[in-house]
Amino acid sequence: xxxxxxxxxxxxxxxxxxxxxxxxxxxxxxxxxxxxxxxxxxxxxxxxxxxxxxxxxxxxxxxxxxxxxxxxxxxxxxxxxxxxxxxxxxxxxxxxxxxxxxxxxxxxxxxxxxxxxxxxxxxxxxxxxxxxxxxxxxx
Amino acid sequence: xxxxxxxxxxxxxxxxxxxxxxxxxxxxxxxxxxxxxxxxxxxxxxxxxxxxxxxxxxxxxxxxxxxxxxxxxxxxxxxxxxxxxxxxxxxxxxxxxxxxxxxxxxxxxxxxxxxxxxxxxxxxxxxxxxxxxxxxxxxxxxxxxxxxxxxxxxxxxxxxxxxxxxxxxxxxxxxxxxxxxxxxxxxxxxxxxxxxxxxxxxxxxxxxxxxxxxxxxxxxxxxxxxxxxxxxxx
Ligand code: SF4
Ligand code: SF4
Numbered sequence: 001x002x003x004x005x006x007x008x009x010x011x012x013x014x015x016x017x018x019x020x021x022x023x024x025x026x027x028x029x030x031x032x033x034x035x036x037x038x039x040x041x042x043x044x045x046x047x048x049x050x051x052x053x054x055x056x057x058x059x060x061x062x063x064x065x066x067x068x069x070x071x072x073x074x075x076x077x078x079x080x081x082x083x084x085x086x087x088x089x090x091x092x093x094x095x096x097x098x099x100x101x102x103x104x105x106x107x108x109x110x111x112x113x114x115x116x117x118x119x120x121x122x123x124x125x126x127x128x129x130x131x132x133x134x135x136x137x138x139x
Numbered sequence: 140x141x142x143x144x145x146x147x148x149x150x151x152x153x154x155x156x157x158x159x160x161x162x163x164x165x166x167x168x169x170x171x172x173x174x175x176x177x178x179x180x181x182x183x184x185x186x187x188x189x190x191x192x193x194x195x196x197x198x199x200x201x202x203x204x205x206x207x208x209x210x211x212x213x214x215x216x217x218x219x220x221x222x223x224x225x226x227x228x229x230x231x232x233x234x235x236x237x238x239x240x241x242x243x244x245x246x247x248x249x250x251x252x253x254x255x256x257x258x259x260x261x262x263x264x265x266x267x268x269x270x271x272x273x274x275x276x277x278x279x280x281x282x283x284x285x286x287x288x289x290x291x292x293x294x295x296x297x298x299x300x301x302x303x304x305x306x307x308x309x310x311x312x313x314x315x316x317x318x319x320x321x322x323x324x325x326x327x328x329x330x331x332x333x334x335x336x337x338x339x340x341x342x343x344x345x346x347x348x349x350x351x352x353x354x355x356x357x358x359x360x361x362x363x364x365x366x367x368x369x370x371x372x373x
Contacts, residue, residue, distance in 0.1 A: 002212055003211060003212035034209045034211035039210035040342075074373065098313075098316060100316050104316035104319045107320065107323045112284075112322075120287070121288075124288035127291060131332070133267060133270045
């Protein structure tokens with residue numbers, strides 16, 4: 001994935017399968033901006049610069065009017081949730097989720113059958129024995 | 140008055156091939172679209188490229204700019220001359236002395252090299268944590284996953300998944316999102332008990348050797364366990 005390759009359209013499709021009323025970050029993906037924590041900046045000691053960079057993103061988020069922001073990576077999520085949300089007033093904003101968190105929370109699925117559970121537990125026990133892992137709560 | 144600059148292009152380490160700096164015609168398109176312009180006094184991407192083209196590369200290497208730049212590539216996308224700004228700016232990071240790399244990313248890279256993950260989490264601690272989270276998934280109130288466990292070092296699985304060390308270290312519940320997807324899809328997946336780190340700080344710190352070593356280890360895990368697909372949730 002790189003700037004301008006429109007690979008983000010795949011993420012947009014995934015999000016649209018999980019939510020109604022999806023708002024675009026801005027008019028065109030080419031006007032979309034890095035959150036400010038990319039390239040290792042989240043771990044860098046330049047907090048002031050990171051937040052000043054992120055102000056562009058905070059303004060974009062405010063303009064969408066959205067409550068929930070979907071982030072495609074760990075750094076973006078931390079920057080928006082722990083950086084920008086604390087530093088700036090982002091209007092209706094309430095929370096940030098990883099895209100895989102959104103998918104996970106949207107899942108409707110059947111629990112496994114008794115047979116599948118038994119098989120999984122047997123595999124698990126064999127693995128624990130191989131690795132010398134002992135869990136008291138089990139049995 | 141400022142001292143005149145003596146241009147020395149003969150001993151350059153950066154921007155020596157045309158697509159890196161020399162073809163820049165100083166239009167400033169890169170700087171006008173760069174969100175980092177103005178954040179480090181005196182610097183923007185055009186000035187960085189011009190400085191390199193003029194043989195002042197050490198000034199760029201010593202400046203904060205290549206580290207405040209997020210390597211987002213917006214500048215490169217718009218450059219009419221095809222200057223490889225991202226490669227060049229990351230090149231400045233490569234040329235920083237290792238003990239002058241800002242923040243923990245160099246330390247993390249070395250920790251990863253020595254102990255297999257950026258935070259030095261021991262194998263046994265990880266195995267115990269993963270085992271512990273299994274029953275939590277099984278008994279989850281909202282979305283229970285009876286039969287769930289984390290398959291470790293499972294030979295022949297369909298997918299091998301890397302982990303971000305901050306999660307086992309500080310936010311273990313965040314690993315459950317992916318796990319629930321695997322559960323619902325009945326995916327045949329696994330994680331490696333060693334060298335499982337997915338965050339490659341060598342990329343960010345400008346450490347090509349360790350960048351490559353880490354990628355090699357992820358590949359090696361997949362080969363050892365005969366898994367065909369690697370999933371990097373980064
Ligand atoms: S956009 Fe390209 S040609 Fe224009 S100043 Fe920047 S690097 Fe030079
Ligand atoms: S890659 Fe760096 S210099 Fe280029 S636009 Fe992004 S932040 Fe600016």
